[in-house]
Amino acid sequence: MEEKLVKTCLHDRHVKLGALMSPFGGFDMPIQYKGITEEHNAVRHDVGVFDVSHMGEVRIKGPEAYKYVSHIFVNDVTGAPDGQIFYGMMCYENGGTVDDLLVYKVNDEEYFLVINAANIDKDVDWIKRNAEGFNCEVIDESPKYGEVAIQGPKAEETVEKVLGLSVKDIPFYNFQTFDIDGEEIIVSRTGYTGEDGFEVYGPHAYIQNVWDKLMEAGVQPCGLGCRDTLRFEVGLPLYGDELSDTITPIEASLSMFVKLDKPEFIGKEALAKQKAEGVKRRIVGIELEGTAVPRHGYPVEADGKQIGEVTTGYKSISTGKSVAMAMVDKPYDKLGTPVEIRIRKKTFPGKVVKKRFYEKNYKK
Amino acid sequence: MSKILDDIRYADSHEWVRLEGDIATVGITDYAQHALGDIVYVDMPEVGDEVTKGEDFGAVESVKAASDLLSPVSGEVVEINEALEDEPGLVNQDAFGNWIMKVKVNDPSEIDTLLDAAAYAKICEE
Missing domain, CATH: 3.30.70.1400 (Aminomethyltransferase beta-barrel domains)
Known part of the structure; x- marks a missing residue:
């Protein structure tokens, strides 16, 4: 059965650039252009641009x-x-x-x-x-908006110079709207990479124009492949991996975003109870000793039994270490707990660590 | 365009084999390394392991995914390419120069069941 994939307003540009395209969330999206490692490093050390119009x-x-x-x-x-x-x-x-x-x-x-x-x-x-x-x-308004994310230490300079938008005074996690030829453009200092950066929302024609200008200026186009390696290294969750309809934010170790002192919100009672009684399992980081690569779904073992499962894993591009986020049962969630990850026929030793494998570099 | 050598044999699962006497040298093809992208880990068998034609003997891992390696021959592993433990990316640089394992084959004539360069080239075009 062939699923009908949605194309973003930048789709034909990705194809022309020779991107490896793959289905993601019902969209036909670019996974990589040159290679995940190169694109990842562009964002960590320079600047890169992502088509995130699927959001x-x-x-x-x-x-x-x-x-x-x-x-x-x-x-x-x-x-x-x-x-x-x-x-x-x-x-x-x-x-x-x-x-x-x-x-x-x-x-x-x-x-x-x-x-x-x-x-x-x-x-x-x-x-x-x-x-x-x-x-x-x-x-x-999803069909109306295209969106690009410009990310990396040179993002501010790039947005100012190449796109001509004055964004240097936008604080972290704030946005501004710009009126450009009668169209409202939204620019926020946000992203999903752990680096400084901006997300730009606008009508399709504007976003296509933004993309073309960035390409002309030599900004590295980046695919969803490195979007995942980048967000993973700084411990950001991906819905479907670390969060799901059966995983609560408390279990995902994201309780800092759950404000239980609010008078009411959907799910408050269940989350308050979970917080008070303690969770039975939660998302942790694991660092392996060797360089075997843990992947989503691989079993996590300790004391001769399975105690959890990898939710995302990579050989970290920025640190070279084999690391994973995993959902593990208590009490195996404590920092320093020795655990093993089963990779194909063998198990590889490691330990529980903080799930921030690489320090964020936000401009706050 | 991927490189294909004329003097070796291929499996449709993108491994190559060079047979010298009863020793088969096995690696992955240039087409395979290209399709995988940056290789970050090669999971190799151990010397002394028995491998069976068509069954997995390890895996190559790119940033994004793990791909099983299927043995194109049957026999006993006599050597692995230890250089790949520290530098798996060598496979990207030269897939035919950087073999993965050497196998003492049970039956050297088994290699005749594998694809020649022309037949393998057709698979890569599909």
Whole structure:
């Protein structure tokens, strides 16, 4: 059965560049152009650009927009200045994760949500369903927006010089809108790489123009292959690996984004209970001694039995070490606990470490 | 365009074999290394292991994925290329120069069942 894949507004450009294309979240996306290692290093040490037009965008607008966002979002947007962005999750009543997302506060009556490509249909349905009884509109703007992420230590300079946008005063996790030829362009200092960078949202024609300018300036195009190695090294979760409808944010070791002191939100009761009683399992980092490569789904063992499973693993491009994020049972989650990962027929020794394998380099 | 050598044999799973006497030298093809991208680990058998034609004897790992290696011959592993333990990327540089294992084959005539260069080239074109 052939799935009908969606093409982003930059699709023909990827094909022309000779990118290796692959299905991701229902879209036909570039995995790599030159090679994952080279693209990864461009972002860590210089600058790279990603087509992330597959991400979904939902606008919530109306007198009760604040009240509604507070109801579906585990983080707390109360009292935030306009232009601030929050990372967090939407959860089910049982605490399982609907999706992880960014919430852009336009003002108290308007929020802009950025959600995962693979979850657009599910999320839009969830957001619309729960909005009943709230005085606000839910608008799926995903088809309207293209999006590129410009990431790396030279991102600011690149956006200023090549795109002519004044972004140096945008603080970390904040955004600004620009009026360009009557079109609204959103630029935020955000990303998914652990480096400084910007995400630019706009109409397809504008995003195509941005891409072409960046290519002309010699900026390295980067595929989803290195997007994953980059986010992994700095311990950022990927929905489907570290989060899912059966994994709560507490189990994903992301409780810092769950504000249990909020009066109410969907899933609060289940998450508060989990936090109070302690989780039975959680996401940790594991570092192996050798260079065998752990992968999603490989068993984690200790004391002669399986105690968990790898959620993401790589031979880290930035550090050269074989490392993994894994969901392990308590009490094997403590730092320094010796564990083994089964890779094909053999097991390889390692230990539990912090899941930040490489230090973030944000400009705050 | 991937390189294909004329004087060796191939498996449709993209391993190559050079037979000298009853010793078969086995590696992965240039086409395979190219398709895999940056190789970060080669999981090799141990000397003394028995390998069987068509069954896995290890794996090559690129940044993104692991691919099983299928043995194109049956016999006993007599040597592995230890240089790949420290520098797996050698396979990307020269896939035919950087072999993975040497096998003392049970039946040297088994190699005749493998593809020649022309037949392998057709597979790569598909």
